[in-house]
Amino acid sequence: MAKFNQKTRTRTKTDITPDGVTHQGGPGYSRDLKSELFLLAVTNMVGEQTFYEPAGDRDGRYRELIAAAAVKHPQWTVRFLRWLRGGANLRTASLVGAAEYVRARLAAGLVNGTGEHRRVVADVLQRADEPGELLAYWTSRYGRAVPKPVKRGVADAAARLYTERNLLKYDTASHPFRFGDVLDLTHPAPAGPWQGDLFTFALDRRHNRPEPRVAGSLTTVAANAALRADAAEDPAVLLDPERLSAAGMTWEDALSLGGSRLPKDRLWEAMIPSMGYMAKLRNLRNFDQAGVSDEVAATVAAQLADPAEVARSRQLPMRFLSAYRAAPSLRWAWALEQALNLSLASIPEVPGSTLILIDTSGSMHSAFSKDGTLMRWDAAVIFGLALALRCERAKVVSFSTRTTVFPVEPGESLLRGIDRFKAKGHFHNGGTNTASAVRAHFRGQDRVVILTDEQASYDGNVSTSVPDTVPLFTWNLAGYRMGHTPQTRNRWTFGGLTDAGFGMIGLLEAGDRSMWPF
Incomplete structure (x- = not known):
């Protein structure tokens, strides 16, 4: 959804000795500029509140970090922003980052004659509403004086995206x-x-010019206008899937035009063939409530589970869990299980024994977005259980002030495992006693993986809770300033909402010190 244009992974580096405290009072380690920026960006839904950090403070820290990196590490920052939009699929953070990158470079007098500033703006704009979104962000913060690199980058994107x-x-x-x-x-x-x-038509209707002319080349726009006119006389024309598709009619508009005059099941069944992957994923509950037939539902389920469609959709794994929880019927469950597994397919097989600790403290009961449908601890459970299923031997522990062991059942579906995690009371909502949890459950495992917001309590030092010869991997799900371990031998921190970081476990244990996924 739009953040501004509306009317109303990887390994990171910290200091070796604690130079602060976490929000819970535990030993805290500052990160270097690149690492702090990376972890904040891949966990930050811009404008959203977190448990410990107000949205305004968090967004301000992001702007400051982008500005510093733009001056000190410009080429790294450009690669990072392009990856953030393309690899991590994070729209708002990359959009804000590109705008702040250009602003910082220009403020420092660093004019780029090669057009890099223009290109980075154009590259992060990948959807047709995003040129307006970026301009809305810029003008809301800095006024109507938009610098040329931003204008030209937006113009390049508009020419590419406006159809x-x-x-x-x-x-x-x-x-x-x-x-x-x-x-x-x-x-x-x-x-x-x-x-x-098309540009002439868009300008005419924006400026409320009487009867904007629809040129002969605009066949879809003309078909849309004709369908709307016909629907005003006879709404049954909206039940023709071919006309809906030819008119580029969105499901929102079709529902609005049909209103209560048409059977909802037949209207949805007419719309479904032209709906995109994400639209179908978001509307499973509506399909069930309208009574869409099992035959049509089967075609939707087949698309949801299709490997090529899942890859093309670039949906984050949490979207599939959200859809599973929202849908009233179980006829989507197998397809969503398949889609979720496909979205996590690059998690490698992990040999030996692994201790996986999932943070279910109160601060992890913090929403990723304003709708509150999924929490940070949901993401931790998704990734923790997915990793456990790839491990030769795994012990999964939920921790907060106390700990509980979650028994892994080989061959169990991931969604069923997530349901069982909740049903058996493994979401604790207590404090963040990370060091105590590690000490209580480490029994010589080959590695330790912690999924957390890193805001460890004062119950000890997380890093020294296992021998320094044992790899300790932290999967950061919040991006706060202080980390709970230093960046030293056998201590690594990953970030983000995709599965790419887990692929680094074997590489790092084998001695590959690659730092960034771009």
Whole structure:
């Protein structure tokens, strides 16, 4: 969803000795600039509150870190921002990062004659609503004076992304920065006559010009207008899947036009063939409540579980858990299980014995986003149990002020395991006694993996709770300033909401010291 344009992994480095404390009073280790920025970016849903850090403070820290990295490590920062949007699939953090990168470089007098500033802006804009989103962010913070590299980068993205279907989907009145506003401010060169016609149409309707002309090249826009006119007379025309598709009609618009005049099951069944992967994933509950037939549901389930579709959708693993919890019926469960497993497919097989500790303290009962459907401890459980299923031998422990051992059942589905984790009372909601948990359950395992926000309590030093010859991997799910271990031999911290970091376990144990996934 839009963050600004609306009307109302890897290994990181810390200091060797504690130079502060965590929010819970435990020994805290500062991170270097790149590491702090990386962990904050891959865990930060911009504008969202966390347990210990207000949204404004967190976003301000992100801007400061981007500005410092843009000046000190410009090429690293450019690679990072492109990976953040493309590899980590984090829209808002990459968008804000690109804007702040250019601003910091220009403020420091570092004008780039090669066009790199322009390119990094264009590269992070991958969806048609994002040019307006970036301009909305910039103007809300810094006013209407938009520097040329930002304008030109936005213009490049607009020329690449503005199509008839994208206009019908994203150019809505709920956004103060409409397509026409972006065109007025950045003046992109049209890719051809058809796009020139599209730009003219977008400008005409943005400025409320009477009867915006629909050029002959805009066949989808014309079909959309014709379908709307026909639906006003006879809503049954909305039950034609081919007309809906040809008109680029979104499911939101079709529902609005159909209203209560059409059977919901038939309307959904007409819309489903032209709906995208994410739209189907988000609407499983609506499909069930409308009474969509099992035959149609089977086609949806097949798409959800298709490996190519899962890869193309670039959905984070938590999305599948959220959909599973939201859907009333079980007819989606197998497809969502398959999709979740596919999204975690790169977690490698891990030999030997592994102690996996999942932080279920109160601070992990903190939402990733404002809707509150998934918490940080949900992500910890997803990744912890997925890793356990890949381990030759694994002991899984839920910890807070106390600990409980979660028995791993070989061959159990991941979603069923997550359900059992909750049903058996392994979400504790207590303090963060990390060091005590490690000491209580370490029995000579080959490695220790901790999934946590790193805000360890004052019950001891996490790093020294196991011998320094034993690899200790931390999967950070919050991105706070202080870490609970130093970055020394056999101590590593990963971050992010994808499975890529787990692939580093074997590489690091084998001696590969690669630091970044880009």
